Amino acid sequence: MKLSAFTYFAAFGIKTILFRKKKPILGTVILTDKCNLKCKHCSVNNITAVIHPYSQIRNEMQTLYSMGCRILFFCGGETFLWRDGEKSVRDLVIEAKQMGFLIVNVVTNGTFTLDLPEADLILLSLDGDRERHNLIRGETYDTIMKNIRSAASDNIVLYMAINKLNVSTVQDVIKTAETECNIRAVSFNFHTPYPDTADLMLSLDEKQQCASVIRDAIEKGSPIFNLKSALPYLVNNSFPTPCHQCVVIENGKISTCGRCIEIPGLCEQCGYFFVAEYTLLFRGNLRIMFDMLKTYLRYI
Numbered sequence: 001m002k003l004s005a006f007t008y009f010a011a012f013g014i015k016t017i018l019f020r021k022k023k024p025i026l027g028t029v030i031l032t033d034k035c036n037l038k039c040k041h042c043s044v045n046n047i048t049a050v051i052h053p054y055s056q057i058r059n060e061m062q063t064l065y066s067m068g069c070r071i072l073f074f075c076g077g078e079t080f081l082w083r084d085g086e087k088s089v090r091d092l093v094i095e096a097k098q099m100g101f102l103i104v105n106v107v108t109n110g111t112f113t114l115d116l117p118e119a120d121l122i123l124l125s126l127d128g129d130r131e132r133h134n135l136i137r138g139e140t141y142d143t144i145m146k147n148i149r150s151a152a153s154d155n156i157v158l159y160m161a162i163n164k165l166n167v168s169t170v171q172d173v174i175k176t177a178e179t180e181c182n183i184r185a186v187s188f189n190f191h192t193p194y195p196d197t198a199d200l201m202l203s204l205d206e207k208q209q210c211a212s213v214i215r216d217a218i219e220k221g222s223p224i225f226n227l228k229s230a231l232p233y234l235v236n237n238s239f240p241t242p243c244h245q246c247v248v249i250e251n252g253k254i255s256t257c258g259r260c261i262e263i264p265g266l267c268e269q270c271g272y273f274f275v276a277e278y279t280l281l282f283r284g285n286l287r288i289m290f291d292m293l294k295t296y297l298r299y300i
């Protein structure tokens, strides 16, 4: 991370903590909800299947920038399905950097060619070993591994949503992150139980077991892009929600934290690690602050 970016984030953090501000720093633009997959745990694919036009996406990026966001995520549906004429996701990443965003990340299912060296991170969903991943995401594991190996850059972070179907394979994904080329780290979430996938939610016991595998891996130096000190809060869902420093924009509509904010009772069962990590950080939790500094400087 550049020193100028680091200074900007440090100043933002201090102001937010001292004055209990609710200004956002992290914004996500949903490029489309269209997707080429239909994963068992996902409730947000192909609801409209509209690919939003470039002019609209550009306006949305500008809106987030003017709200104060300096970390930008592009997400979907499947993000790599986005195109408008000659423009691709890569053009959006380059434009976001020119606009002044300090960190620009893309989330993808990894089934398309990965040619995005300008992104700070490509968060690529891998949901277990070959068998469990394919059970959840269809027969895509081999294509994804081929795309990872032939990627144009080494900015890939595996992204695993842990649920009842793949809970036994956390260690396999850590091993993949340790051994495959072009992968910088792995980042986890626990399944968030949307009404149509509530049966995939982990029990307290399962969350405890996962947290202990993740904690042990962090302690032995494995590349994990999560904060050890946030794990107990995630296991017990005892972190504050929603995250006021995060906003999502989809088809002109802005939501605080996530599109899921409208689902009654969901925030109390939230499994998204970024929510715990950011809300605890901005409440001034010193262990989280120290952990975040260490982790972010290692991977970005």
Ligand SMILES: C[S@@+](CC[C@H](N)C(=O)[O-])C[C@H]1O[C@@H](n2cnc3c(N)ncnc32)[C@H](O)[C@@H]1O
Binding pocket: 035, 041, 042, 043, 044, 075, 076, 077, 078, 079, 107, 108, 109, 123, 124, 125, 159, 160, 161, 189, 190, 191, 192, 193, 194, 197, 271
């Ligand atoms: C909605 S997808 C969009 C980007 C891309 N299609 C992908 O699969 O990475 C973003 C991430 O959310 C995760 N996800 C989907 N539903 C979830 C849920 N209920 N709880 C936790 N993570 C979830 C996916 O596994 C994926 O890593």
Ligand code: SF4
Binding pocket: 035, 036, 037, 038, 039, 042, 043, 044, 045, 076, 077, 078, 109
């Ligand atoms: S690839 Fe992503 S958006 Fe598509 S169904 Fe799977 S999790 Fe949902």
Ligand code: SF4
Binding pocket: 192, 241, 242, 243, 256, 257, 258, 259, 260, 261, 262, 266, 267, 268, 270, 271, 272, 275
């Ligand atoms: S805290 Fe609520 S709005 Fe935020 S990601 Fe979790 S469920 Fe969604």
